[in-house]
Amino acid sequence: MADKAIETHGLTKYYGKSPGVLNLDLEVNTGEIFGFLGPNGSGKTTTIRLLVSLLYPTSGSIRILGYDIACSSLDIRRRIGYIPGEVRLFQELTGTEALRLLESFQPDRPSIFKDDLIQRFDFDPSRKIKQYSSGNKQKLAIIQAFMQDPELLILDEPTATLDPLMRHLFYELVKEFRDRGRTIFISSHILPEMEDTCDRVGIIRKGRLATVEDVKSLEAKKLRHAEFVLTSEPMPEELHFSSAKISRIDGPRFRADISGDMDLFIKELSRLQVSDLQVDHASLEEVFLEFYREEENDQP
Amino acid sequence: MVVFGFLISALYPSLSKMTAFSQYWEQFPKNLKNLFGGSNVNILTPEGFLTLEYYQMILIIILAAFTLGFTASCIVKARENGTLELILAHPIERWKYTLTSSVSLATALAGLSLLAVATIMAASPVFDMGISFAGQLKLLVILWFMMLALGSISLFASAAFNSTGQVYGLGIGILIASYLINYLGNNWSAFKFIDRAFLYHYYAPYSAMTESGFPWASLLYYALVSVAFTTLAVIVLQRRDISV
Numbered sequence: 449m450a451d452k453a454i455e456t457h458g459l460t461k462y463y464g465k466s467p468g469v470l471n472l473d474l475e476v477n478t479g480e481i482f483g484f485l486g487p488n489g490s491g492k493t494t495t496i497r498l499l500v501s502l503l504y505p506t507s508g509s510i511r512i513l514g515y516d517i518a519c520s521s522l523d524i525r526r527r528i529g530y531i532p533g534e535v536r537l538f539q540e541l542t543g544t545e546a547l548r549l550l551e552s553f554q555p556d557r558p559s560i561f562k563d564d565l566i567q568r569f570d571f572d573p574s575r576k577i578k579q580y581s582s583g584n585k586q587k588l589a590i591i592q593a594f595m596q597d598p599e600l601l602i603l604d605e606p607t608a609t610l611d612p613l614m615r616h617l618f619y620e621l622v623k624e625f626r627d628r629g630r631t632i633f634i635s636s637h638i639l640p641e642m643e644d645t646c647d648r649v650g651i652i653r654k655g656r657l658a659t660v661e662d663v664k665s666l667e668a669k670k671l672r673h674a675e676f677v678l679t680s681e682p683m684p685e686e687l688h689f690s691s692a693k694i695s696r697i698d699g700p701r702f703r704a705d706i707s708g709d710m711d712l713f714i715k716e717l718s719r720l721q722v723s724d725l726q727v728d729h730a731s732l733e734e735v736f737l738e739f740y741r742e743e744e745n746d747q748p
Numbered sequence: 749m750v751v752f753g754f755l756i757s758a759l760y761p762s763l764s765k766m767t768a769f770s771q772y773w774e775q776f777p778k779n780l781k782n783l784f785g786g787s788n789v790n791i792l793t794p795e796g797f798l799t800l801e802y803y804q805m806i807l808i809i810i811l812a813a814f815t816l817g818f819t820a821s822c823i824v825k826a827r828e829n830g831t832l833e834l835i836l837a838h839p840i841e842r843w844k845y846t847l848t849s850s851v852s853l854a855t856a857l858a859g860l861s862l863l864a865v866a867t868i869m870a871a872s873p874v875f876d877m878g879i880s881f882a883g884q885l886k887l888l889v890i891l892w893f894m895m896l897a898l899g900s901i902s903l904f905a906s907a908a909f910n911s912t913g914q915v916y917g918l919g920i921g922i923l924i925a926s927y928l929i930n931y932l933g934n935n936w937s938a939f940k941f942i943d944r945a946f947l948y949h950y951y952a953p954y955s956a957m958t959e960s961g962f963p964w965a966s967l968l969y970y971a972l973v974s975v976a977f978t979t980l981a982v983i984v985l986q987r988r989d990i991s992v
Contacts, residue, residue: 500837502990522839530837536830553838592834 450514453478453600453631454499459508461494468494470655472508476633481626483646483663484635491655492635493533496604499633500530513599526554529593533604533635535585543573543580543588550592562595568617582609590618594625601625603634607641619645640729643670671730674704674713679721689716705730749810749860750867756802757871764792782934786954794877795957798868803887803953807864808923811891814860815853815899816919822849823906823981824915827990836990846907846982853899861892883957890963893970894951898923900977907985922947947973 454476461468469491476482486492497503498510501521510517512524538546551559566573569587577585586609593601601622607615622632622645636642642649643663650660674692678700687694691713692704700723706713710727717725763769773781773791781789784804790796823846826832836842865888872879902919909915926946933943943949950966 497833497989497991502833502836504987504989522841525837525839528837530834532830532833532837534830537834538831539829550834550838553835553840 450511451478452476452511453480453513454482454633455511456495456498457509459495459498459510460506461498461503462506467655468503469498469652472652472655472657474650474657474660476631477648478513478631479626479629480647481622481632481634481645483642483649484633484652485637485639485642485649486635486652487637490652492637492652493604494655495652496533496602496633496635499602500528501525526557527599529596529598529601531589531593531601531603531606533608535582535589535609537577537585537588539578540576542576543571546577546588547573547592547595551596554596557596557598559595560597562591565591565594565621568621569614583611583614586610587614590621594621597630599630601630601632601634603632605635605637607636607638615641670708672706672710672727673730674706674717674725674727675701676704676717676720676722676726677701677724679723682720686720689713691716749807749864752806752810753802753864753867754871756798756806757868757875757877759801760794760797760877761875763797764794779935783931786934786952789954793958794872794879795883795954798879799954799957802868803891805927807891808894808951811857811860811864811895812898812919812923815857815895816902816916818853818856819849819899819902819906819919820912820915822853822903823985824909825906825912827910828912833990842986843982846903846985847978850900850903850978850981853903854896857895857899858892861888861895864891880957886956886962887953890951890953890956890966890970893967893974894947897947897970897973897977900974900981904977904981904984907981907988 452475454474456472456474459472459474460470472491472495474495484492484495494503498505499512499517501517501524513527515523517524538549541549547559547562551562565571569591571584571587571591573588577588580588586606590606593603593606607618610618619641622634626632626647634642634646646663648660648662651658675697681700687702689704691709692706695703695705697703704713704717706727770792776784784800786799789799791800823832826835836845865884868877868879869881869884871877898919901922902915905915905918909918926948929939929943929946930948932939933949947970950963950969952963952966956963
């Protein structure tokens with residue numbers, strides 16, 4: 449088995465004159481969950497379509513599970529499970545018929561997990577696909593991708609239309625597959641979900657790979673916002689936090705931009721009389737800005 | 749199609765006895781006769797009647813509508829509705845997908861052409877038309893091959909274009925242009941040369957039903973067009989990006 453499940457070198461894709469992906473060098477280790485993060489239009493779906501041979505690269509190379517995609521695309525597709533970004537299935541078929549059809553494309557790989565997945569996701573395969581809600585269509589897409597136990601799963605925003613419970617079940621499934629030695633490449637624009645699931649994440653912006661990080665190091669850099677309300681007016685020096693940048697919103701309501709250690713912020717905040725506190729994760733854009741700020745600071 | 753074929757056949761006994769109907773047709777200028785199926789057509793014979801009322805235009809429209817719809821749904825519509833993306837992410841060779849579509853089309857068209865001709869054969873004894881089996885068989889083969897040729901052009905368009913509307917537009921445009929150029933070629937010698945390049949020039953239902961020889965030239969032309977455009981469809985789908 450190859451050490452690297454996915455390797456791209458100088459991968460570039462242009463749509464006419466506009467770039468989709470630029471000079472992407474990416475390595476995904478076998479047996480890891482790799483999160484591929486980026487805002488809408490950043491090049492995530494283009495990259496994924498290149499990986500499943502739906503798009504041809506303008507330049508650069510792709511190796512998947514040790515096979516060169518230029519000459520062994522079919523061998524690769526025999527070993528992968530794929531969920532497209534926008535799940536659109538055969539409207540006139542029932543769930544059972546659609547699964548049977550997709551199974552038939554790989555008759556040598558039995559669908560060993562189909563029944564278990566149908567049960568686990570509480571999915572009714574007897575109805576026509578056009579009658580399914582978007583959440584149920586997403587469940588069907590998940591089942592078809594996982595049912596034949598592929599070596600590599602390439603998943604384009606697979607939780608977009610799932611409710612929180614199903615989302616939790618899905619990530620449990622992903623972790624189970626990782627524990628069985630499978631590799632999962634999963635794109636998203638929701639950072640907290642990725643942090644809880646992935647071993648490493650790559651961040652793509654404007655078609656370029658901004659960074660690849662261990663989730664632990666991402667955690668250390670994690671940005672959060674807090675809003676808190678004080679019961680009394682603080683002294684100016686009390687608002688000097690080493691863990692956060694504090695600014696007043698209005699009256700007794702303050703905002704803290706916390707970078708890194710949350711524990712330290714809580715300890716510093718405990719010096720004040722707080723009547724309300726709300727903490728949110730920073731948006732992906734803000735995380736990018738943080739990365740770019742660091743990149744700029746690193747430059748001589 | 750079956751109902752229409754049967755109803756048209758049912759009209760023949762009464763219309764064939766109406767001399768006024770025949771005289772009315774004979775009074776048509778030659779150019780106008782060519783627009784509806786040819787000046788050499790004898791409308792009092794069942795073959796002539798069926799050519800004008802069924803085989804020359806109505807049946808072609810029915811079969812062309814099916815052909816364009818089928819070929820569009822195989823590729824361009826599947827791409828528009830996202831199912832092609834899911835299929836081709838599985839271990840399916842694109843050339844196999846295109847050829848499978850082509851074979852499915854050929855099978856479906858064989859069935860429909862057979863149904864159309866069989867309807868007339870079944871109606872023939874009922875309405876005392878005395879249609880010859882050999883003539884209908886020849887017509888069946890030519891009809892099938894003509895639709896295959898149109899289907900191959902449409903399959904190529906389906907692989908190359910980005911919307912169902914473009915595929916329908918090209919298919920309908922080719923069919924209408926072919927019919928009109930055939931009409932012009934039959935009336936004015938200046939158009940004869942260009943007429944030879946188009947589908948309708950090789951489709952002569954009245955001749956197929958009434959003349960003794962087999963229209964090999966038509967068969968060869970349609971076969972060549974089918975092979976050429978199916979090959980182009982394979983090449984184009986093989987090389988293009990699949991995105992919704």
